[in-house]
Amino acid sequence: MAVIQQLPASVVNKIAAGEVIERPASVVKELMENALDAGATRLDVAVEQGGLELIRVVDDGCGIAADELPLAVTSHATSKLRSADDLFHVSTLGFRGEALASIAEVSRLMLRSRQSEQSAGAELEVVGGQLGPVSPCGCAVGTTIEVRQLFYNTPVRRRFLRSAQTEMGHVTEAFTRLALAHPRVHFTLRHNQRPLYELAPAEAGLARIAHFFGREVADELIWLESRDGEVRLSGFVGHPNQSRPNARMQYLFLNGRSIRDRSLAHALSEAYRGLLLTGRYPLAFLYLHMPPDLVDVNVHPTKLEVRFQDGGRIYSQLLGTLRTKFLTTDLTHRLSPAGADTAHDPSGAHDPARAEQMRGEL
Numbered sequence: 001m002a003v004i005q006q007l008p009a010s011v012v013n014k015i016a017a018g019e020v021i022e023r024p025a026s027v028v029k030e031l032m033e034n035a036l037d038a039g040a041t042r043l044d045v046a047v048e049q050g051g052l053e054l055i056r057v058v059d060d061g062c063g064i065a066a067d068e069l070p071l072a073v074t075s076h077a078t079s080k081l082r083s084a085d086d087l088f089h090v091s092t093l094g095f096r097g098e099a100l101a102s103i104a105e106v107s108r109l110m111l112r113s114r115q116s117e118q119s120a121g122a123e124l125e126v127v128g129g130q131l132g133p134v135s136p137c138g139c140a141v142g143t144t145i146e147v148r149q150l151f152y153n154t155p156v157r158r159r160f161l162r163s164a165q166t167e168m169g170h171v172t173e174a175f176t177r178l179a180l181a182h183p184r185v186h187f188t189l190r191h192n193q194r195p196l197y198e199l200a201p202a203e204a205g206l207a208r209i210a211h212f213f214g215r216e217v218a219d220e221l222i223w224l225e226s227r228d229g230e231v232r233l234s235g236f237v238g239h240p241n242q243s244r245p246n247a248r249m250q251y252l253f254l255n256g257r258s259i260r261d262r263s264l265a266h267a268l269s270e271a272y273r274g275l276l277l278t279g280r281y282p283l284a285f286l287y288l289h290m291p292p293d294l295v296d297v298n299v300h301p302t303k304l305e306v307r308f309q310d311g312g313r314i315y316s317q318l319l320g321t322l323r324t325k326f327l328t329t330d331l332t333h334r335l336s337p338a339g340a341d342t343a344h345d346p347s348g349a350h351d352p353a354r355a356e357q358m359r360g361e362l
Contacts, residue, residue, distance in 0.1 A: 010105065010129050013075055014154065017102035019301040023161060024051025024150055025170035026302070027103055031145055032178050033093035034100070035059035036256070037080065038143065041201070042186040045175060049192070050167030052150060052158075060142040063115035066122035069134050072111065073126050075101040089292045093257055093303075100145075105129040106157070107150045113143040128153045172196070176212055177258035180251055180285065183208045206236065209285055213249070217242065221283070222329060226321040231290045233317055237268075238283030240275040240331060247281045254288045254295065260304050267315045271322035275331070288314070 007015075021027060028045060035043050038061025048054040064072055071077045078097030081087065087095070103109060104126040114121030121139035125132040151158035161167060168191055175197070179187045183205045189197040202208050210218035221236035238249075250268065252259055264286075272282045296307040308314050 009075065013101050013105035013129055016075065016098050017106045017154075018157070020098055020102045021106065021150075022302075023170055024055060024167050025174040027051065027055050027107075027147055027150065028057070028171050029174040029178070029302075030094070030099035030103065031055070031057040031147075032175070035061055035143065036178070036182060036185065037092045037094055038062045040142065040185065044188045044190075046190045047168065047171055047192075050164030051171050052161065052164060052167060053148065055147040055150070056144065058142065058144045060140070063118075063121075063142055064111075064113040065115060066113075066118070066134055066136075069111055069113065069122055069124040070131055073100045073104045073109070073124070073131065077101075087298050088296070090297050091255070091292045095298075101129075103147055103150075106154050107152065108148040110146040110148075111143070112137055112139045112145075114139050114141050116141050177251065180205065180208055180212070181253045181256050181258055181287075205285065205287070209236065217283070221285070222325060224321055224325045226317060228313065228317045230294065231288065231314065231317060233286065233288055233321055235284070235286035237286070237322065237325075240272065240282070242283050243272075243276050243280035244283065245280065250281065250284045252284070252286050252288070254297075254306060255290065255292065257297065257303065257306075259306050261306065263311055263315050264318055267319040268322070271319055271326070275326070286318070 020030070024047070028047070028051065032043060032045065035057060038059060040059035040061035042060045044056075044058040046054070046056040046058075074097075076097045078095060080090075080092045080095045081097075100109075100111075105128065108128070109126045110123065111126070112121055112123040121137050122134050123137040123139075124134050151161070171191075172189070175187070175189050179185075179197070179199055183202045186201050187197065187199040188195065197211070199208060199211060206218055206221070209221070217238075220239045220242055222239060223234075223236055225232075225234040227233070247265065250265065252261060252264060268282060268284055268286075276282065294309045296309075297303055299305050299307050
């Protein structure tokens with residue numbers, strides 16, 4: 001008969017890593033979120049071989065004290081929670097204290113950090129969960145984390161990873177979501193020493209959307225905004241002519257966090273009913289802001305799913321805002337070729353009869 005026993009800490013961390021760290025993109029996401037929680041205004045991400053060989057994230061945030069470096073890579077150690085009640089008022093992107101410990105368990109990790117009041121920084125090397133000594137080093141204020149040979153000690157997990165090109169695609173998507181959610185932060189992304197993105201801080205999200213998806217897409221987006229009590233909704237949606245064959249260009253952000261929500265995706269589809277052909281999906285870049293106690297973010301291991309206190313209210317607000325916007329917007333214009341003068345192009349002229357018909361459908 002099998003004997004019940006306590007699992008060693010290293011096994012527990014490997015199990016947690018299996019839930020939290022699925023691929024290199026998961027590492028990039030977790031490290032970027034930690035940097036943003038630290039108040040970073042600049043965040044540099046460098047990746048080699050799609051993240052299979054190296055992931056480096058450098059930020060100019062508040063840094064970590066030298067004597068706290070070992071604690072930073074310990075499971076369930078965090079500066080963001082103090083009691084169970086704090087779980088219902090989470091205002092940071094991370095809060096569980098699992099990510100760094102999970103990453104350190106399945107990689108060769110180097111952590112360097114310096115706080116503004118310190119004259120020098122400190123570094124800590126962790127190999128497969130085994131901590132080395134903390135030693136002084138020279139570094140700028142902020143934190144640098146290097147993750148090498150991800151899953152080197154879990155070969156089964158490493159074999160399930162795709163090609164470097166595929167993994168880099170996932171890394172880019174994780175980078176894109178956080179860069180869209182935080183337009184006032186300077187972001188850079190490099191792959192194999194080649195710069196991919198250099199995103200200067202922007203006051204509005206539209207400039208960043210244009211950088212990722214092109215000016216032609218950004219220029220045709222429709223701005224919307226509404227407020228229902230403490231819940232504020234804002235962002236951009238696409239003209240029906242900009243539809244896509246999948247929902248990949250639907251981005252939903254909650255208090256700076258990228259989320260997925262089937263109910264809100266359904267509200268978006270309902271708003272476009274009668275405006276899109278079957279099998280086509282609208283573009284959307286939507287930002288929700290609400291007090292942390294109105295939503296539970298401790299639902300999914302990767303924190304992609306959340307549970308709203310009043311999901312029906314949020315659904316109705318999104319659907320109503322979109323329908324009101326469409327009823328007051330001329331959706332009959334046609335997209336013109338880049339650079340075309342639509343002011344004198346009869347094909348872009350307003351068609352009152354067609355506009356009235358579309359309003360009737362709505």
